[in-house]
Amino acid sequence: MLCAGARREWITLVVTTALLAAGAAVLxxxxxxxxxVVLGGVVLLTFRDPNRNPPSQRGVVVSAADGRVSSIHVLEDCAPLGGRTLCVRVFLSLLNVHVVRIPCYGRIASIEHRPGRYVSALNPASVExxxxxxxxxxxxxxxxxxxxVRLIAGQFARTVRLFVQEGQTLQRGQRLGIILLGSTAExxxxxxxxxxxxxxxxxxxxxxxxxxxxxxxxxSAS
Incomplete structure (x- = not known):
């Protein structure tokens, strides 16, 4: 199943891939x-949106993204939370599902978009x-x-599309949005x-x- 919230993007991808492949074949x-066709198929896989079964036990927080845990560290201060804060960072490759989910039960208190560059996610500077x-x-x-939850764009992932808005209350594991073409979620x-x-x-x-x-x-979050 492909992500309904990004239907416009993956339909555009399919049509563009078909036209380019047909043009190359004619020549x-x-x-x-x-x-x-192969490259288009690989990119199309990033739009898949499988069902997930969040754990039923209380007192746990789940990952917001598919991928590899690239860093676990403690910050001395994180403004929205105050005081020492644990950060779990996950890197999404081109082969991962790119739909991101809320890690715990809660209400979306605020959403902030910060403009920036599009450095490769493999570069540590990309996070900042x-x-x-x-x-x-x-x-x-x-x-x-x-x-x-912080969703970070990458060199090619220049769009973070959210499916939620401020004030919504979500259960753990519900969809937040999608990061197009891989990057980082914290x-x-x-x-x-x-x-x-x-x-x-x-x-x-x-x-x-x-x-x-x-x-x-x-x-606490759970």
Whole structure:
């Protein structure tokens, strides 16, 4: 199943691929035509949107994206959350599903778009310099900020399309949007609420299913 929220993009991709491949074939460039079809097929795979089954247990946070855990680190201060903050960063390759999901139950308190560059996601500078969208998630009852999700564009992924808006309350694992053509997704959690980080760098994770952190407290992300 392909992502309904990005239908315009993948239909454009299919039509463009078909026209270019047909044009190359008419000119007798069969290898070029085949390569265009293969490349178009690979890119089309990034739009797939499989169903996911979030874990039922309380007190856990799941990955926001499919991919490889590229960094786990603690920041001394993260403005929306305040104080020491754990960050789990996931790199999405061209072969991963690109639909991103909310890591915990909560309400979308704010959405901030930050313009920036389009440095390759393999370059560490991309995390600070590239265009990004930041979503602050708050507990629906206490209205305390419990998590932050940051979606970072890459060299080719110049579009982050959200399916949600401020004020929406979502269950853990529901769709947030899609990052077109791969990049990076980060989940930030208050370090004081983290009971256990259950993933390591280089681990492979799946959005909405793979548990990345166990948390403590009724008002924390879960």
């Amino acid at each position: 007798g460039w069969w290898w070029a035509s085949l390569m265009i 310099e590239n265009e990004s969208v930041t979503l602050v998630i708050e507990h629906p009852t206490s209205q305390a900020s419990v998590a932050v 989940v930030y959690l208050p370090d004081a609420a983290v009971a256990d980080c259950v993933v390591s760098e280089q681990d492979r994770v799946r959005a909405g299913e793979s548990v990345i952190v166990g948390v403590r407290g009724e008002g």
